[in-house]
Amino acid sequence: MLDIKVIRENLDWAKEKLATRGIKPEQLDELVAIDAKRREAMVQSENLKAERNEVSKKIAEAKRNKEDAADAIKNMREVGAKIKDLDKDIDELTEKQEYILLRLPNFPADSDPIGPDESYNEEVRRWSEPTKFDYAPKAHWDLGTDLNILDWDAASKVSAARFVYYKGAGALLERAVYNFFLDENTKEGYTEIIPPSLVNNDSMQGTGQFPKFTEDVYTIVENDDPEVPRNLTLIPTAEVPLVNYFRGDIIDGKNLPINVTALSPAFRSEAGSAGRDTRGLIRMHEFRKVEMVKVVKPEDSWEELEKLTHNAEHLLQKLNLPYRVVALSTGDASFTSAKTYDLEVWMPAQDTYREISSCSNCTDFQARRAQIRYRDEDGKVKLTHTLNGSGLAVGRTVAAILENYQNENGTVTVPEALVPYMHGMTKITPEVKWH
RNA sequence: GGAGUGUUGUCCGAGCGGCUGAAGGAGCAUGAUUGGAAAUCAUGUAUACGGGUAACAACCUGUAUCGAGGGUUCAAAUCCCUCACACUCCGCCA
Incomplete structure (x- = not known):
């Protein structure tokens, strides 16, 4: 606000x-x-x-x-x-x-590229080169299906479109990725949190999802008494429970900056994105994401945004995945953000970079809504600044690994950093088919 | 799910419908005392939103806030209702 x-x-x-x-x-x-x-x-x-x-x-x-x-x-x-x-x-x-x-977005930073949509975004830097293949690389959904490690058919039967089952080495890979992320983030000084996955309306408003974006999320309605809805919503990101952890609090300034990280499921209705990214792991109703959140003093937030972005980049670098960093234009940045850097990972089969992390400085926008304050050295109470960034979207990381690490025979090499997390497995080969 | 008890400032804790922004502690800050410290004494110790003077800071003043929201009243921390949360006992359960 x-x-x-x-x-x-x-x-x-x-x-x-x-x-x-x-x-x-x-x-x-x-x-x-x-x-x-x-x-x-x-x-x-x-x-x-x-x-x-x-x-x-x-x-x-x-x-x-x-x-x-x-x-x-x-x-x-x-x-x-x-x-x-x-x-x-x-x-x-x-x-x-x-x-x-409550419906006005945050003021954009002076440094933001000005423009109404993503075509005005500015590339800030690139890391590594797009992976080259001397054959036509397969899309990750084909790799996943052929290796029998991802099953969309079963998921659409049991749940709906935009859900997926991970199987065998696929499940192990997903687990390896998020454990790796959590370990790396923890090493960088983030405290690991396991938050609740359902949150109340005050929390959704505190981080800026409500009242404007109610269609984008799944809200639980208790059937037995529709008069008194419980008003719990499946989190679209761990940012919501992480930031709202501090809602209404006055934090001792000595303890800032606070850095937290969490693995959580993320639920999104994807209303309005029908037909986009219908295949693969890119746009799911449910996916896992490791999130990083910072609560900082106002004077530190710009420096902290750079740190946060570098923490996210570090993960891609350790996985040796080519990416670029993009500064979002005023029209493309999220509602709560004053400045956002998107990390876009190289996706060979689509011959393009795709968003895998979004790192934002929300300045005092969320802090004012959620009344997150701190007491400075003079004993004065002030609003904090909050930042959030994915570190990283797990499903999209798996997709990027499958595509960038694929071999001509359809197997996928396990990134070196993940081998210990895969119990020594260095190559993903087809899983047994049950039917 | 049933029954009961509770939720007061940074913390602990008192509170009869009016003299309670809130007793009393503790903590913290400043000052006095000391060669220095401890102890002691004194003073101070909320936040939000208005209005005014003034404007990198500050000061004066009003209003609100005792879990949240509503009600009764000239007047509510205090009475009534609803909700949330915590604890105890019973039942159920991963």
């Missing part, structure tokens, strides 16, 4: 910034007008409340002295009614203001 004060005091600047993210300036005018009305009503209400408190004190005194206070009580009854009306107005105005405020 943006700071209404910042908008109020720098209206033109705010309009300009948010215009690059597709927000119409009139919306901010409306917001500021509501805010002005709200504050006006507050002044009136607060003056009346001050009067009421004053008179109430006198009534109390009179009662103690056994004097009559009937007139004052009668007057205050009217004042009370007025206050009630005004407070109702204030509530309505606050609600209107929140409605807009």
Whole structure:
């Protein structure tokens, strides 16, 4: 959530910034007008409340002295009614203001490439060269099916499209990848967390998924009493439980930055992406992801974003997977982010780079929504900044390994870094078919 | 799932419908004392949102906040309702 004060005091600047993210300036005018009305009503209400408190004190005194206070009580009854009306107005105005405020995206950083969509993203750097083959490389979904380590048919029977079974060496590979990620992240100073996979509405709002993106997620409805929904949602990313771990907290500044990492399932409805990436592991309703989250002091967040990005890159480097780093344009970056670097891994069969990690500095946007604060050396309480990045998407990593490490005979060489995690297995060969 | 108890500031803990932003401790900070420290004494020790003076900081003032939300009342930490969470006992269960 943006700071209404910042908008109020720098209206033109705010309009300009948010215009690059597709927000119409009139919306901010409306917001500021509501805010002005709200504050006006507050002044009136607060003056009346001050009067009421004053008179109430006198009534109390009179009662103690056994004097009559009937007139004052009668007057205050009217004042009370007025206050009630005004407070109702204030509530309505606050609600209107929140409605807009909760749906405005974060201010983009000055360094962000400006543009409405991904075509304005800027490549920052490349690591290694796209893997070369002297034959036509297979797509990972074919490799997975032919090796009998990934089974989409069974998953669509048992669950639905965009679900998958991992089998044998495939399951082992998935497990190897995330254990490797967790170990590496832990070595880099991240504390491992195992978070819950269902979270409440306050949490979804705290990290910015709600109220705007309710269609993108799966929410649990308890059938026996539809009147009282439990309001638990399957997490679309571990970012939600990791950041909300600190919701409402005042952290001792000595303990910042806090770095945490977690493996979790990620559930996404993928509403609106019908027809895109229908094959393979790229776009699933359920996948596993290792996430990294940082809670930092505001003055450190830009440096921490670079560190976070490098931590994610380090994983790809150790797996020897070619990738590039892309700075997202103002129009392409996520709702909560001020600046995002995407890591895109080379996918030979598609002859292109595909997103495998997204590292964002959310500045104080989530911290304000979730009220995550810290006490600095002077004892003052301030909002923190939060950052998050995938380290990394596990399914997509498996896909990248299959494609980049494939051999002409259809087997897949295990990346050196993963061999210990694969119990010494160096090559993935076909699994037994059961039918 | 059933029955009961509880949730107060950084922590512990008191609290009769008005004099309670909240007793009393502890902790922390500053000052005094000391050659220095301990002990002792004194003072201070919330956050949010308004308004004003002023504007890298700050000060004055109002309002709100005692798990959350609603209600009763001139007035609610205190009474009523709903919910969340914690603990205890019973039942069930990986």
